[in-house]
Amino acid sequence: MHTFKVLGSVGVATLFAAYGCSVTVTDTGTTSGTGGTGGGSTSTVVGPGPTSTAAGSMSSSSSGMPMPDESTGCADAVELAAGMNSMSGVKYLAAKAVLAVAEDKDYFKFTAKKGDWINLATDGGGNGDTAIIDPVITLFSADGLTQFAEVDDSFPRVDTNSNFDFRVPADGTYCVEVQEFSTWKNVEPKKGDDTLAYALVVVPYDADNLKVLKGRELDKEPNNEVAAAQLMSNLGSSKAGEAFSYLFGALEPKTDKDLFKLTTPEGTMGLGMNFAPSGVSGNGSTGNIGLVSVWNADHSKLIAQLDYNEATAQLSGGGEYGMSSVPVLQNTTYLFETERKAGTEVGSNDFYSFFAFTQDTLNPQEANDMGNGTAAGAEVLAAMESASDPKVQNRFLGGSMPAMDTDFWKFEATAGEKIIVACSSRRAGSGVNGFAVTLLDSASLVLQTEVEKTTADLAWSDSDTASMKSVLAKTGTYYVKLSGAGAVANGATSMHYLCGVATIAP
Numbered sequence: 247m248h249t250f251k252v253l254g255s256v257g258v259a260t261l262f263a264a265y266g267c268s269v270t271v272t273d274t275g276t277t278s279g280t281g282g283t284g285g286g287s288t289s290t291v292v293g294p295g296p297t298s299t300a301a302g303s304m305s306s307s308s309s310g311m312p313m314p315d316e317s318t319g320c321a322d323a324v325e326l327a328a329g330m331n332s333m334s335g336v337k338y339l340a341a342k343a344v345l346a347v348a349e350d351k352d353y354f355k356f357t358a359k360k361g362d363w364i365n366l367a368t369d370g371g372g373n374g375d376t377a378i379i380d381p382v383i384t385l386f387s388a389d390g391l392t393q394f395a396e397v398d399d400s401f402p403r404v405d406t407n408s409n410f411d412f413r414v415p416a417d418g419t420y421c422v423e424v425q426e427f428s429t430w431k432n433v434e435p436k437k438g439d440d441t442l443a444y445a446l447v448v449v450p451y452d453a454d455n456l457k458v459l460k461g462r463e464l465d466k467e468p469n470n471e472v473a474a475a476q477l478m479s480n481l482g483s484s485k486a487g488e489a490f491s492y493l494f495g496a497l498e499p500k501t502d503k504d505l506f507k508l509t510t511p512e513g514t515m516g517l518g519m520n521f522a523p524s525g526v527s528g529n530g531s532t533g534n535i536g537l538v539s540v541w542n543a544d545h546s547k548l549i550a551q552l553d554y555n556e557a558t559a560q561l562s563g564g565g566e567y568g569m570s571s572v573p574v575l576q577n578t579t580y581l582f583e584t585e586r587k588a589g590t591e592v593g594s595n596d597f598y599s600f601f602a603f604t605q606d607t608l609n610p611q612e613a614n615d616m617g618n619g620t621a622a623g624a625e626v627l628a629a630m631e632s633a634s635d636p637k638v639q640n641r642f643l644g645g646s647m648p649a650m651d652t653d654f655w656k657f658e659a660t661a662g663e664k665i666i667v668a669c670s671s672r673r674a675g676s677g678v679n680g681f682a683v684t685l686l687d688s689a690s691l692v693l694q695t696e697v698e699k700t701t702a703d704l705a706w707s708d709s710d711t712a713s714m715k716s717v718l719a720k721t722g723t724y725y726v727k728l729s730g731a732g733a734v735a736n737g738a739t740s741m742h743y744l745c746g747v748a749t750i751a752p
Contacts, residue, residue: 320355335458359414364450370443370445412530463494476507493602514575518570519538519602540580621727626656660749683745694706
């Protein structure tokens, strides 16, 4: 279950970029806590996008792995040992270790060849329990002087384990540093004791492994024409309407395009995609590839589009950047396309890594688009108590924002409560231009307003990364006014939006 997160009982620390739409995968647990929290109580509110054991499935059973002696740096890094998962037949390199003392760091090494694809993951902590371990992976050159990538958690986030895909830039040995989040972020208390055990696992995406790894699609040329679009395998789900697949590859030459094809399963209502951030503070790609688009089956209608160059823009509290809740039809074929944006330079190791998924539900949608254009016709936002914090009341909404449309929604709040709002439209892949969110009180007084930016989430909370602060309520009725300024130039036809509104009692 992908989650819209609220941290702590006294305020909001994190809001995610996509807000609403439960998509549950029954073989995983609910995420509690967020990447970058390092501790503290959490309350969780349902949000869009799936989590699955996919991001953690590279971590195999740690039985039989060596428990290495403590290393102090890349110079004495422990070599990862080869192994194979007896159930799946997946080959891997791995070792077990313990972050036994505060500020402990462990170092490992492995060799690989230029162009190899690998997955790096930790296996420990489990289900986001910040009372256990929250490991962070940093990938270096053999001497530790050049950093290639650094990841806390995964994209999409499943739990506190770290996980990312990487294309090897050159033949040689690579050094991996593992540390606890509290050490990495220098927050107190620093964690370290014998319970902080984990395994580091490196899985090569070679031909043999890709045969048995469901739901992982490595770019296979030629796939730049509709007739040659690469069929996406389904990672699988126990629920109708859900399909998941990891897409990764490179655009070579510069003019290359990659097309992947998916037929939505029965029960599908929406689709989305999460982007892994690039660069040395992300998955290590030296370039943000460019435009990622969703088209109809014959490539004649652009449905949704995002610019991957904005994937490293400020995200709310570690949230994911990507499409969300794009309304689509069930049993229908769609194309995912990746291409370089005009003017984008080619880097030394450009690659992309996306998580594509279908959704079996959408946020509660507007029921009267013709009548909700004023406060008098505002639609009621139904509240539901957070399962993990009775002080938090959550409300989710969604709808369509055609040219110059205005939608009003209303809810009740009590004096002393904090009102938090998080919305996404253009940032969720839609074609809405100038999506604006305004909060008003019962006297139609504007309390706060903001126009969505393409480079940052629209999230009102007490978090340091919030775009605006939360609002302190008085007892009465409040209105959320949503409006647009037309369509963006790319011609994307999906004009959807989604929001989450929460009140937090003192």
